[in-house]
Amino acid sequence: MRKERVTIKDIAKALGVTPTTVSRALNGGERISEKTRNKVIALAKEWNYRPNMVARNLQNQSSKTVGVVIPEFNHNFFSVMLHGVEDKIRELGYQMLVGSSGRDYDQEKRTCFQMSDAKVDGLLIALSQDTEDYSYLNEIRNLGIPIVLLDRICEDIDTSVVITDDFNGAFKAVNHLLEKGHQRILHVKGEEGISTTFNRYMGYVEAIQRKGLILDTSLIINSDDKALLKEEIKASFEKENRPTAIFTCSDYLAFVVLETIKELGLSVPHDVSIIGYADEPISTYTSPKLSTIKQPSFEMGKKAVEILFDYEKADQHQHVVMDTEIILRESTIN
């Protein structure tokens, strides 16, 4: 595979055709034989040809539409992200074709191809949790549609991504608790098999170890089963050397923890401090209000659109890691 940036001219030269012919072949234009089209597509694929959005719009009639695929509408993080995407898209005079995958791989794939058929100028995707085979995204990209991934990293496809620094966010949360004197900090992990769960767990581990404390794996609890989760939390509070603080992988998990601590007859934050993750709207409606880590979802959406339209840097993929912020409310003694 060639490593430099491949242009339409390179492909044209190699096949002995004009750049216009290559452009037509890649963009589904008329007046070109099926044989030539296939040859061009095959070489573009082999050389991993990536058009940039602006150049593409100059070459063919743009639909002035960006496709956006998110796991679900009814989730605050994605709603706010969508708002950021729309803000920027509108500023650029484009429109937004939106679809959700319902966290289902097949539906995600279908939705992406539908958008490609609708000739979107670019595609922003927050991958579903179930996605495993990403090769179809390369297919779509080879059709000339640039892709930016949001929120979740995918190793199989070499494209621009916009993510938040989950490792550092978790580190901040746990480090704050350590600085307030907590030594035994429970961690409730998120859903297994997702990069965000792993990175937040690693941030917890790093903070503990950098403080010179020994990692006690009995303080790390899985959350796959809610009833079991409550039991395990209660069990850890029955031990002699009980935890004084809890860091959870999400605000929803923090809410379950809050319920459990109340059931134990303990008080938050006086007996136990809690920090959640994501700054969901619910975090201000619990009693006490949750301390949490805020992700810049609105800004992530805007940034992803900027990258999609970024002409100058289009010859290299961008890997943007956005910072998080610790929000201290009533579930910690601050």
Next chain:
Amino acid sequence: MRKERVTIKDIAKALGVTPTTVSRALNGGERISEKTRNKVIALAKEWNYRPNMVARNLQNQSSKTVGVVIPEFNHNFFSVMLHGVEDKIRELGYQMLVGSSGRDYDQEKRTCFQMSDAKVDGLLIALSQDTEDYSYLNEIRNLGIPIVLLDRICEDIDTSVVITDDFNGAFKAVNHLLEKGHQRILHVKGEEGISTTFNRYMGYVEAIQRKGLILDTSLIINSDDKALLKEEIKASFEKENRPTAIFTCSDYLAFVVLETIKELGLSVPHDVSIIGYADEPISTYTSPKLSTIKQPSFEMGKKAVEILFDYEKADQHQHVVMDTEIILRESTIN
């Protein structure tokens, strides 16, 4: 203005042109003089011509896209509605162009015309709160794009609507409290000038009066200023004949009420029962969990799409009023 259903044939006959010419004129087709086009559009407007979606798709190349305009993405009611819309649209093999108005009239208008330019096959709109002049929607409809309004009624434009029965929802809430023996029920009104606020207020009034009680207007509180709202609630609890229950126009207002009652040192539901409105996700995260009125937002979205595609009944507008459900949780003694 003609009252019967106007067809393309009627317009063609009146102008002495072919139906194909009328269709081309209305759908922006080529090979037709500017003069003829203007004549056709003028008459279609005068006669209030409304094409139906299926017929339109047969006549011209459909974009297989439905435009959806909502006030904001980051609001649970609209997110869930969007989910319902997408479910049905996907089933029909269509796609969804989505835009938000940000509760701003100008942006709403711009977004609707953008979608019309993008040749959407139909438009679903949940109007912004600020919208006043709806005539532009008639313009869009005269271009041959059917419109269904969601959630809020608009008297100026004669089109299909899908709304919930706010009057009855409020009646149910207040009637439940009356049946539990409450006689002095406070009502916290929503934002002024919106049909939903008015209808919920009227439902409250109806329940009180049907029970044979006298309406005490000192029990009706405006919510425009949050600080003032808290003061007024507190003042009403200092009176001798204090309220024993509160019905609020939204779950968010119920949350403010909950905070205020706690500040007064009173207990919910033992001293005061509270019922909110909308079944927002927050209603299960407050302590105690909120009793509330659930609106079928997902089903509303699906229904709106069904009406848009409803060929049989396309010659008459549909006015669908969907029922609500009372959800009893911990903020009432049930």
